[in-house]
């Protein structure tokens with residue numbers, strides 16, 4: 001496979017997580033993927049079909065009350081129609097989230113994504129970066145500055161708009177997009 005198809009199924013209530021979704025798209029496209037950006041709160045039948053035809057689905061949601069948003073949970077529940085027929089089995093999956101606090105219980109959101117992926121029989125692609133910003137010589141501008149392993153995690157001050165999403169977190173989300181695309185190529189069946 002030279003040109004994997006990656007869909008980014010995401011929700012963003014106020015635009016911050018949408019910035020990360022765009023960053024994942026940028027990274028995946030740079031690595032040669034065809035990318036579909038799918039806001040799950042307005043998902044159409046045509047977009048469900050795009051998900052079904054994708055090699056990888058990247059889940060994205062803000063962290064609300066320590067988990068994915070209600071809109072994302074509604075999408076996850078609706079995906080049970082695919083679960084019945086194992087329609088997403090053996091696709092790749094990955095995830096990203098954003099919250100107001102440095103931690104904000106984002107890990108729980110990423111873990112929720114991994115369980116969702118596992119229920120579908122999908123293979124989880126982790127972030128593949130060592131933690132940044134964890135030594136005296138490190139900086140908040142490091143990739144993976146918040147030190148997550150499961151996926152891309154971002155923090156945005158609650159009194160600032162989408163323009164304020166941290167550039168290091170944007171770069172980390174771009175990295176995730178590239179990694180998913182490269183992994184999809186590696187996992188592709190031989191032609």
Ligand SMILES: Cc1cc2nc3c(=O)[nH]c(=O)nc-3n(C[C@H](O)[C@H](O)[C@H](O)COP(=O)(O)O)c2cc1C
Pocket residue numbers: 011012013014015016017018061062063064065066067098099100101102103104105156157158
């Ligand atoms: C209903 C609600 C619940 C939230 N819960 C959390 C939370 O549990 N932890 C946290 O750090 N931030 C929390 N926040 C802050 C959001 O995660 C943060 O503002 C994020 O940037 C919103 O992303 P969005 O613009 O994509 O919706 C919450 C915000 C809202 C509106």
